[in-house]
Amino acid sequence: MRSARSWLRVLPCCALLLLLGGCYDRIELNELAIADIMAIDRTEDGLLKVSLQFLIPSELTNPGGVGSGGGLRDPFYIMEATGATLPEAFSLLQAKVPRRLFTSHIRVIVLGEELARSGIGPVFDSLTRMRELRISADVVVTEGEGARLLRAAPRLGRLPVLALANTLGQRIVPQREIRQVAIALAAEGMDPFIPAVGLVPRIETQLEVGTRAQEYELTGVGIFRGDRLVGFAPLDLARGLAWLVDEAPFAAATIEWPPETGAPSPQLERTDLSPSEALIEREAPPGTGPGSPGSGLKEPNHITPLIVRARVHFHTEIQDGQVVVNVHAHAVDDIVTNQAGLDLTDPKVIPELEEALADSVKQRMQAMLRLAQEELNADVFGFGALIRRNYPQLWRTLRQDWHDHFRRLPVHITVDVDVRRTGLTGNPTIFRPEQLRK
Amino acid sequence: MSSLFRAFFDWLRRGRAPAQHPSLDDRWVQRAIQERLARKPASLVDEGLAGVRLGKDLKTNLSTLRRLAGDAPDLVVRHLHIAGGPEAAVVFFETLGRAELVANQVIKPLTHDAAQAGLRVPSSAGGLEAWIREQVINSARVTVETDLREVVRELCHGKTALLVQGLARAIIVELLGLDTRNVQEPVGEPVVRGPRDGFVESLQTNMSLIRRRVGSPLLRFERLLLGRWTKTPVVITYLRGLAPDELIEEVRRRITAIDIDGIIDTSYIEEFIEDxxxxxxxQVLNTERPDVVVANLLEGRVAIMAEGSPFALIVPTSLWALMNAAEDYYQRWDGATLVRLLRYALVALMLLFPxxxxxxxxxxxxxLPSPMLISIAAAREAVPFSSFTEVLLMEITFEALREAGVRLPRPIGQTIGIVGAIVIGEAAVSAQIVSAPVVIIVAFTGISSFVVPHFNVGVAFRIARFFIxxxxxxxxxxxxxxxLMLLILHLAALRSFGQPYLAPVSPLRWPDLQDTVIRLPRWLMRKRPQVTTAWVRRRRDFPLRQGNKTFPREEGTARAPGRD
Amino acid sequence: MRPAETKISPFQLAMLLIPGIGSTAILGLPGTTATFARQDAWMAPLVAFPASALVIWLCGRLAARFPDETFVEYAPKVLGRIPGKLCGLLLFWYFFHLDAAISREFADFLVAAAHPRTPMVLAVGLAGFAAAVAVRHGPEILARLGELFTPGAVVLLLVIVGMAYSSTDANLLKPVLENGLRPVLASGLITQAFTGQVILLAVLLPSVTRRDQGVKASYAALGVIVAALTLVSIVSLSVFGPITDKFLWPFFKVARIAKFGQVLARIDPLVIGFWVGGSCFKLAVHLYAAVVTFAQVFGLRDWRPLVFPMSALVSAYAAGHLQNFVEHGHMLAYFWPPYTQFFQLVLPAVVLIVAAIRGVGVRVDAKR
Known part of the structure; x- marks a missing residue:
C-alpha cells in the first residue's frame, strides 16, 4: 500500500512536470548557435573585441559543402562584438546572432597580441568563471589580430577548429589549456606561456589559384611576465622551452657532423633577433643544402635524430648561499638521417654521437634560458615555484623581487642522450664502406 | 493556538500502530489476505448442492444425480446388470471421459467378463462393493463416495461413477486419457541446450514432468480446488525440508484466501498473491519449463500450478532471477556470465538511452562530444518537433508495431515489421519529420528490450523507460x-513473499551473489540461496575436496541442525 | 512469513553512512579547505579523522549504556526530563538545520552546474520530495538503497581519479606545511563539520542488529569517507594547484577535464547524476533522523505522518533562509564548523559524562 500510494503520488507530479518542462533551461539543438573558436582582441579604446566562429551543421553534413572550394559555402561563419568585458561582448554579440550563443564547445581560444601585451588577467577571470566554457579549452596567442585566425579555411579537417586543435596537438610546442594558464597566473614564482599560432599561405593547387587560402602554423611561444605578453620565442627556442618544462617535443633536431666544439649551432646564434626575423631566418637556415653523397665526406654534413622519449628532472641546491637550479634531461633518440656518412655500426661512434646530440639539446635549452632570463625576464619555467617547493623559507626572502633574482639565477643544464636505434638501415645506403667516417 | 497544536499531536498519536519499523503485517497484501480470509465462506459449498447423501434406491439416486448435474445432455447413464445379477448404472460425462475406455474398463468387466468367468456375485451390499472394487474394475484408481454432491464434482473432473441398486455408496473410477496437447518445447523460453519439454494444459501431465525429475519422496504436491465455478485443481509443489515451513504456510494461506469465480490460468493466481x-x-516468476521449476524447488522455493495452464508460478523470486534465462544454466558458466552482463548492460541502456x-x-x-553534437544538430536542423516529442512519438510507434506484430497472424506480422521499419523509419527521416539519430535510438532500445528473458519484466522496464x-x-x-533514484528505491522496497526484491545484492548476501549478474561454475555454487531453511544451506558435499565422506542424505529434514 | 530485516545490518549501516555523509563533501570540500590550508588542504580530512572517531566512540558508549534507545530517549534519563527533552530538541534542530543546508547546497550546485535557469525552489522541492518518499519506506529500505548506490559512487570516484591522473602534477602539492600547522587545523575543523555528521549514529545505532559490530562498521565507514575526501582533495589540488580555492566545486571541475583518450571524456554529467542521487540520499538520511528525533521528543508513536510535512519545512527553510551563495559559503567556512561541533561533540559528550557520573544505564564492562 505504501509504495502504491507513493507511485500514485509520483504520477500526477510527472504530469505536472511535463507541463512545466517547456520553461527552464530547455533548448533544442536547432535553436543553438554552436561556437567552436573564440578570438579575443583589444581595441584601441581598451575594449574587448570578441569574435566567435559558429558552426553551420547543415552545411557540414551536406556532402558537397565540406571545405571552401568550388563556390560552396563555408560550414561556419564569424561574428564579432565589442564590449568592456567578455560576458558583455557576448550579450552584444547575441543581438547579432539569431540563435542562442552556445560556448561549451569552444575548443580553442585565440588571444590577440594587443590584448596579450596589455594583460590577460581580466579575461581569465571570465574564462574560468563562466559556466559554459570548458576549462580544458586550448589557449593560443597570435602576432597581430586574433580574429584573423578565424578566417582561415584549412584544407585538412572539416573545420578550422579541428585543424587548429590538431596542429597544437602535435607536441612540437607545449599545449596550454585555460586551466594551466590560470594556474601559472595564480601561482607564485611562475609566469605563463602560451603557444603562438600564425597563418601561412597554402601552396595553391590549380583549382585554388587566386584563393589565397591560408593554413595554420605554429610559430613559437608567447612569453608572459605576470599577465602581460613580453615577447615571442621562435619555434626553435620554443622547443627549448618544451624541454625546460618537461614536455619535450616529438621532433627532429638536426646536428652537424663533425660537431664544431664550443661553437653554437647556426640557428641558435640568432636568438638576439626579433622573433619575426628569427622566423624568416628559420625558413632557410644556412648549411642545410643537400650535400651530394660523394662529397659528403669532405664537408660537415647533417645527422638528424628523432626524439622518442624524454624526461627532464629539476633539482635545486644551495651553493655559496645562492640557489642553483640543476636541470637534468634524459632523452632516447632514433637516428633518422645520416647524411654525414657516420659509421653507425661502430659501437665506438655512438657515444660520440650521443654527446653531440646532447650538446645540441643543451644549447637549445640554454638559448631559451637566455631569452627568458636576460631579455624577457619571465619565469615561464616555474623555477620560482620549484624553489618555493624545495626551500619555502628561502622563498619568502626571494618572493618580493623574484624577477630580479630570476634574471641572475644560475641554471646548470646537463643532458644525457641514448641512441637506441638507427632507423631502418644501419649504415647509410648511399655510401660505400670505405667512404664512411670512423 | 496551543489547542491547535494539541489537536495536531493528538491526531498524530492516534495515527498508527506503535510499530517503529515496518513489518510485514503492515503491508497491503497482508491486510488484504486477512480481509479475504475473513470474508470467504467457511466451505466452498454451492447453493443447492448442499450435502445430499446417497440412498439405497438406484432410481432415486440417478434422478437426484441428473438434477444435480442440471440435466446435462452430455451426461451418460448406462444401465446394466452386474454379471446378470444386481442392477447398476455407470454414469459419466461423455465430453470428459472416453466412451471406449469406460466400455472396456468398467462396463465390459462388470457385465461380460464377470458373467463369462462364472464368478460368484456376493449377495451383501458391502461384499458387492468390495468385490467390484477389488476384482472387477480395470482401473488403478478407484474410490468410494457417499455424498452425491461429491459424486457430481468427481464426474465434473472427468471421472466415472458406478451406482449399484441397494448400495448407498458410489464407486468412482478414474480413467485417464483425455486428449491433451503433446509435450513440446516451450515457445516462450526456447533453449539451444537443455531439456526441451514444456508444460501443457493438463495438470496431471505437468505434475508427472516434475515428478520424473525428482526422485525424492520429499517432493510434495498439495492439491486445492479454486474458483467458485471452475473448481480448478491448483497444486502447490515444494520439497519438504528445503522450502521453509513459513513460506509453504504463507503460500497456502494466500492461495486459500483467493475467492474468485474461476481460475483460467495461473496468472489469475499471480495477481492475488503478489506482495x-x-x-x-x-514479483512472481512464471515458467513453462519443468526443469526451471525443479531447479527452483531445489533452491527451496515453492511452485504453483493449475489445471488448464501451462505456466507454473514460482515464489519467492527476485529481479535477478527474473532476468535469468534457463539457457544460462545449461551453457558454460563463463559464457553464461558474459551473456548475463550483456543483458544487464542492454537493459540499462534501454532504460536510459532515449x-x-x-x-x-x-x-x-x-x-555531447563536438563531432557528435554537430551530426545531431545537422540531423535535427529541419525537424519540426522537439527531441522529446520526437523520441516519444517514435517510442510509441515502436510499441504499436510490436503489439501489432504479436497480434497479427505470423505471415502478416512479418509484413508489419517490414512496413514499420521501412515506411515509418525511412520515410519519416527522409521527410525530415524525425531525425535519423532518434530512429537509431528507438530501434536500438527496441531490440534491447527483447533480451529480457521474461516478457513481463521486459514490459515493466519498458514502462519504467517512459517514466524516466x-x-x-x-x-x-x-x-x-x-x-532513477525513485525507480531503484521502488525496486528496493518491493518484496516477493517477504524476500527483498533486489536480494541478494541489496540487502547484500555474499554467498548468494553466485547466481545473479554472474553465474559461478556449478562446483563453486556450494550453498543454496538464503530462501532455504538455514541448516540445509549446503547443496552437497564435495568428495574431491573433503575426501569420501558420507554422501549427504537425501532427506534434508533428517540432518542434524549443527551441520551447516 | 516475516522478514528478518526490519533492522539493518552493520554492513548496511556503513553503506548508509558513507553516502549519507560523504556525498556533499566530495565536490565542495577541497575548495573550502584550500582557502585556509592551500596546498596542504588534503591533510584536513586526516586531521578531522580522530575528532570524528571520537564522535563515533561517544555514540558507541552511549548506545552500550542504553541499548535499543536513541539519544532522545536516553537523554531525559540522564539529565532529567526537561533538560533531556531540551537536548533532544537541540539535536532535532541540528538535523533539521543540516538537512536544509544539504538541500541548499544541492540546489546551488545543480543550478550553477547544470540548470542555470531553473528556479532553486524546484530543485529543492524535488529533492525534498524524493527524499521524503525514500524516508517513508523506513531506514531499512534506505540502507538497501545505500547498498546499491555506494559501490557505484565509489567506482565512479575512482574512474574520475584515474581519468584525471594525466592532468595531475604532484609538484602542486608542495611545499608541505608551508605556513605551519595552524591553517591545516583550521581546515580540519571545517572538515570535521562534515565528517562529524556521524552523530547520525545517535539515532541509527538502535536500529542495527549487532551494536558493537555496528560501531566497528561506523569506524570503517568513517575511514572510507576520510580516504575518499583525502583522495579527492589530493586530486583537486594537484590538478588545480593555487586556483583550487577559487572554485566552488573543484572536484566537479576535475571531472570536467578528466578524459581518457578521445573517447571517454565529458563525464561530468555522470557526476551531476550521482551527485543528485547522493544528495537526495543524504537529505533522506538526515530527514529520517530529524523526523525520528522530533517524534520521540514529543512522544509520538509513529514518525511516518511527519515525513512529508517535515520535508516541506526543510525545503522552505532551505530555499528561504540564505540570500546568496556567497553568504552560504561564508557560513560553511566560518560559522558552521564551531556551530556543528556543539551538536556533534559537546552534546553527546555532556550526556555521556553525566551518565557516567550518575551511573545511569547499563554498567559497561571496562575491559571491552
Missing part, C-alpha cells in the same frame, strides 16, 4: 537522476 499489487514489476538523448540534446548540449523519459524531457539530467 505489492500496484507496481509494474512482477532519456539521455533527450536530456543531452535539450538540456545539456555540452555533454518524461522526467528527462521536463527536467533533463536532474529528472533522470531523480527518476
Amino acid at each position: 505489492t499489487p500496484y507496481t509494474v514489476f512482477p 532519456s539521455v538523448y533527450v536530456a543531452a540534446t535539450t538540456f545539456h548540449p555540452e555533454m 523519459l518524461i522526467l528527462a524531457g521536463s527536467l533533463g539530467l536532474l529528472g533522470i537522476s531523480i527518476g
Whole structure:
C-alpha cells in the first residue's frame, strides 16, 4: 500500500512536470548557435573585441559543402562584438546572432597580441568563471589580430577548429589549456606561456589559384611576465622551452657532423633577433643544402635524430648561499638521417654521437634560458615555484623581487642522450664502406 | 493556538500502530489476505448442492444425480446388470471421459467378463462393493463416495461413477486419457541446450514432468480446488525440508484466501498473491519449463500450478532471477556470465538511452562530444518537433508495431515489421519529420528490450523507460537522476513473499551473489540461496575436496541442525 | 512469513553512512579547505579523522549504556526530563538545520552546474520530495538503497581519479606545511563539520542488529569517507594547484577535464547524476533522523505522518533562509564548523559524562 500510494503520488507530479518542462533551461539543438573558436582582441579604446566562429551543421553534413572550394559555402561563419568585458561582448554579440550563443564547445581560444601585451588577467577571470566554457579549452596567442585566425579555411579537417586543435596537438610546442594558464597566473614564482599560432599561405593547387587560402602554423611561444605578453620565442627556442618544462617535443633536431666544439649551432646564434626575423631566418637556415653523397665526406654534413622519449628532472641546491637550479634531461633518440656518412655500426661512434646530440639539446635549452632570463625576464619555467617547493623559507626572502633574482639565477643544464636505434638501415645506403667516417 | 497544536499531536498519536519499523503485517497484501480470509465462506459449498447423501434406491439416486448435474445432455447413464445379477448404472460425462475406455474398463468387466468367468456375485451390499472394487474394475484408481454432491464434482473432473441398486455408496473410477496437447518445447523460453519439454494444459501431465525429475519422496504436491465455478485443481509443489515451513504456510494461506469465480490460468493466481499489487514489476516468476521449476524447488522455493495452464508460478523470486534465462544454466558458466552482463548492460541502456538523448540534446548540449553534437544538430536542423516529442512519438510507434506484430497472424506480422521499419523509419527521416539519430535510438532500445528473458519484466522496464523519459524531457539530467533514484528505491522496497526484491545484492548476501549478474561454475555454487531453511544451506558435499565422506542424505529434514 | 530485516545490518549501516555523509563533501570540500590550508588542504580530512572517531566512540558508549534507545530517549534519563527533552530538541534542530543546508547546497550546485535557469525552489522541492518518499519506506529500505548506490559512487570516484591522473602534477602539492600547522587545523575543523555528521549514529545505532559490530562498521565507514575526501582533495589540488580555492566545486571541475583518450571524456554529467542521487540520499538520511528525533521528543508513536510535512519545512527553510551563495559559503567556512561541533561533540559528550557520573544505564564492562 505504501509504495502504491507513493507511485500514485509520483504520477500526477510527472504530469505536472511535463507541463512545466517547456520553461527552464530547455533548448533544442536547432535553436543553438554552436561556437567552436573564440578570438579575443583589444581595441584601441581598451575594449574587448570578441569574435566567435559558429558552426553551420547543415552545411557540414551536406556532402558537397565540406571545405571552401568550388563556390560552396563555408560550414561556419564569424561574428564579432565589442564590449568592456567578455560576458558583455557576448550579450552584444547575441543581438547579432539569431540563435542562442552556445560556448561549451569552444575548443580553442585565440588571444590577440594587443590584448596579450596589455594583460590577460581580466579575461581569465571570465574564462574560468563562466559556466559554459570548458576549462580544458586550448589557449593560443597570435602576432597581430586574433580574429584573423578565424578566417582561415584549412584544407585538412572539416573545420578550422579541428585543424587548429590538431596542429597544437602535435607536441612540437607545449599545449596550454585555460586551466594551466590560470594556474601559472595564480601561482607564485611562475609566469605563463602560451603557444603562438600564425597563418601561412597554402601552396595553391590549380583549382585554388587566386584563393589565397591560408593554413595554420605554429610559430613559437608567447612569453608572459605576470599577465602581460613580453615577447615571442621562435619555434626553435620554443622547443627549448618544451624541454625546460618537461614536455619535450616529438621532433627532429638536426646536428652537424663533425660537431664544431664550443661553437653554437647556426640557428641558435640568432636568438638576439626579433622573433619575426628569427622566423624568416628559420625558413632557410644556412648549411642545410643537400650535400651530394660523394662529397659528403669532405664537408660537415647533417645527422638528424628523432626524439622518442624524454624526461627532464629539476633539482635545486644551495651553493655559496645562492640557489642553483640543476636541470637534468634524459632523452632516447632514433637516428633518422645520416647524411654525414657516420659509421653507425661502430659501437665506438655512438657515444660520440650521443654527446653531440646532447650538446645540441643543451644549447637549445640554454638559448631559451637566455631569452627568458636576460631579455624577457619571465619565469615561464616555474623555477620560482620549484624553489618555493624545495626551500619555502628561502622563498619568502626571494618572493618580493623574484624577477630580479630570476634574471641572475644560475641554471646548470646537463643532458644525457641514448641512441637506441638507427632507423631502418644501419649504415647509410648511399655510401660505400670505405667512404664512411670512423 | 496551543489547542491547535494539541489537536495536531493528538491526531498524530492516534495515527498508527506503535510499530517503529515496518513489518510485514503492515503491508497491503497482508491486510488484504486477512480481509479475504475473513470474508470467504467457511466451505466452498454451492447453493443447492448442499450435502445430499446417497440412498439405497438406484432410481432415486440417478434422478437426484441428473438434477444435480442440471440435466446435462452430455451426461451418460448406462444401465446394466452386474454379471446378470444386481442392477447398476455407470454414469459419466461423455465430453470428459472416453466412451471406449469406460466400455472396456468398467462396463465390459462388470457385465461380460464377470458373467463369462462364472464368478460368484456376493449377495451383501458391502461384499458387492468390495468385490467390484477389488476384482472387477480395470482401473488403478478407484474410490468410494457417499455424498452425491461429491459424486457430481468427481464426474465434473472427468471421472466415472458406478451406482449399484441397494448400495448407498458410489464407486468412482478414474480413467485417464483425455486428449491433451503433446509435450513440446516451450515457445516462450526456447533453449539451444537443455531439456526441451514444456508444460501443457493438463495438470496431471505437468505434475508427472516434475515428478520424473525428482526422485525424492520429499517432493510434495498439495492439491486445492479454486474458483467458485471452475473448481480448478491448483497444486502447490515444494520439497519438504528445503522450502521453509513459513513460506509453504504463507503460500497456502494466500492461495486459500483467493475467492474468485474461476481460475483460467495461473496468472489469475499471480495477481492475488503478489506482495505489492500496484507496481509494474512482477514479483512472481512464471515458467513453462519443468526443469526451471525443479531447479527452483531445489533452491527451496515453492511452485504453483493449475489445471488448464501451462505456466507454473514460482515464489519467492527476485529481479535477478527474473532476468535469468534457463539457457544460462545449461551453457558454460563463463559464457553464461558474459551473456548475463550483456543483458544487464542492454537493459540499462534501454532504460536510459532515449532519456539521455533527450536530456543531452535539450538540456545539456555540452555533454555531447563536438563531432557528435554537430551530426545531431545537422540531423535535427529541419525537424519540426522537439527531441522529446520526437523520441516519444517514435517510442510509441515502436510499441504499436510490436503489439501489432504479436497480434497479427505470423505471415502478416512479418509484413508489419517490414512496413514499420521501412515506411515509418525511412520515410519519416527522409521527410525530415524525425531525425535519423532518434530512429537509431528507438530501434536500438527496441531490440534491447527483447533480451529480457521474461516478457513481463521486459514490459515493466519498458514502462519504467517512459517514466524516466518524461522526467528527462521536463527536467533533463536532474529528472533522470531523480527518476532513477525513485525507480531503484521502488525496486528496493518491493518484496516477493517477504524476500527483498533486489536480494541478494541489496540487502547484500555474499554467498548468494553466485547466481545473479554472474553465474559461478556449478562446483563453486556450494550453498543454496538464503530462501532455504538455514541448516540445509549446503547443496552437497564435495568428495574431491573433503575426501569420501558420507554422501549427504537425501532427506534434508533428517540432518542434524549443527551441520551447516 | 516475516522478514528478518526490519533492522539493518552493520554492513548496511556503513553503506548508509558513507553516502549519507560523504556525498556533499566530495565536490565542495577541497575548495573550502584550500582557502585556509592551500596546498596542504588534503591533510584536513586526516586531521578531522580522530575528532570524528571520537564522535563515533561517544555514540558507541552511549548506545552500550542504553541499548535499543536513541539519544532522545536516553537523554531525559540522564539529565532529567526537561533538560533531556531540551537536548533532544537541540539535536532535532541540528538535523533539521543540516538537512536544509544539504538541500541548499544541492540546489546551488545543480543550478550553477547544470540548470542555470531553473528556479532553486524546484530543485529543492524535488529533492525534498524524493527524499521524503525514500524516508517513508523506513531506514531499512534506505540502507538497501545505500547498498546499491555506494559501490557505484565509489567506482565512479575512482574512474574520475584515474581519468584525471594525466592532468595531475604532484609538484602542486608542495611545499608541505608551508605556513605551519595552524591553517591545516583550521581546515580540519571545517572538515570535521562534515565528517562529524556521524552523530547520525545517535539515532541509527538502535536500529542495527549487532551494536558493537555496528560501531566497528561506523569506524570503517568513517575511514572510507576520510580516504575518499583525502583522495579527492589530493586530486583537486594537484590538478588545480593555487586556483583550487577559487572554485566552488573543484572536484566537479576535475571531472570536467578528466578524459581518457578521445573517447571517454565529458563525464561530468555522470557526476551531476550521482551527485543528485547522493544528495537526495543524504537529505533522506538526515530527514529520517530529524523526523525520528522530533517524534520521540514529543512522544509520538509513529514518525511516518511527519515525513512529508517535515520535508516541506526543510525545503522552505532551505530555499528561504540564505540570500546568496556567497553568504552560504561564508557560513560553511566560518560559522558552521564551531556551530556543528556543539551538536556533534559537546552534546553527546555532556550526556555521556553525566551518565557516567550518575551511573545511569547499563554498567559497561571496562575491559571491552
